[in-house]
Amino acid sequence: MYDKSVLSLERGGLKLFFVDDETLQNVAALFGEEAVRVVEILEKVDEITDIQIVDQTEIRLNTVRKTLYRLYDHSLVGLKRFRDQETGWFVFHWRLQPDQLEGFIFNQKCRVLEKLETRLEYEKSHEFYTCQTPGCKRLPFEEAFEFLFKCPACNKPMVHVNNCHIIEVITRKINQIKKELGE
Ligand SMILES: [Zn+2]
Structure with missing residues (x-):
């Protein structure tokens, strides 16, 4: 039922994601405005590093990392880990998982609905x-x-x-x- 709101295009192996406004509003409500800006960057790229997100948003690195981990925690973004040949440090490449995003928001809404129905019953009785x-x-x-x-x-x-x-x-x-x- 969310097929229409998330489209992914294959362009010569490059996948671009489009997350609609309603979904972004839900992301804002659940994870805050910074998460929306991170998702808006992620939907334009195949993969990206946290530093590149900082460059494009001017959100502080720590905030970007926290936001990415929160989204990752709910499987809304995926990551790949590489070792930088020169520095020997790990570099993380992040990518949006829009199907998970839709599913997550769907589940959140179901949970809210359940709570509201319980509350309604309480109010009525x-x-x-x-x-x-x-x-x-x-x-x-x-x-x-x-x-x-x-x-x-x-x-x-x-x-x-x-x-x-x-x-x-x-x-x-x-x-x-x-x-x-x-x-
Ligand atoms: Zn009183």
């Missing part, structure tokens, strides 16, 4: 009470009853709170993710 003091917690009926409808934090009386808006927001988010997942 409980009545909530609040003291209306900023910073104090909303309590479900069962707990508020135990405190005789007096806030355990600020001691003010608690009143019933309508959670229709929360239910609406969660439902909207669930529908949006389902649509993105192609359900």
Whole structure:
């Protein structure tokens, strides 16, 4: 279902990747803006070293390395290791693994969806009470009853709170993710 969003072209043995904006937004949400800039570099090249990424982005080497390792940790980028003939040091060549990227984001969305559905069920099956003091917690009926409808934090009386808006927001988010997942 993600076939359309990631295309890879073979050009005389050179593979170029195209990651769409939606995927990049997801990368930003999960790994931060620097990861987006790294992915944007990676999608234009077959393989690249961390130093070359620094040259093209002016992101600090340490940040580039941390970002690459985080992406690598989730198999979103792959690496090959070479020994530099002159210095004897290892050189890493990084490449994007766009199929993994799509799969990873898909799984993340499934996980979020699951959490939202659990939360929706909780919201629908409980009545909530609040003291209306900023910073104090909303309590479900069962707990508020135990405190005789007096806030355990600020001691003010608690009143019933309508959670229709929360239910609406969660439902909207669930529908949006389902649509993105192609359900
Ligand atoms: Zn309170």
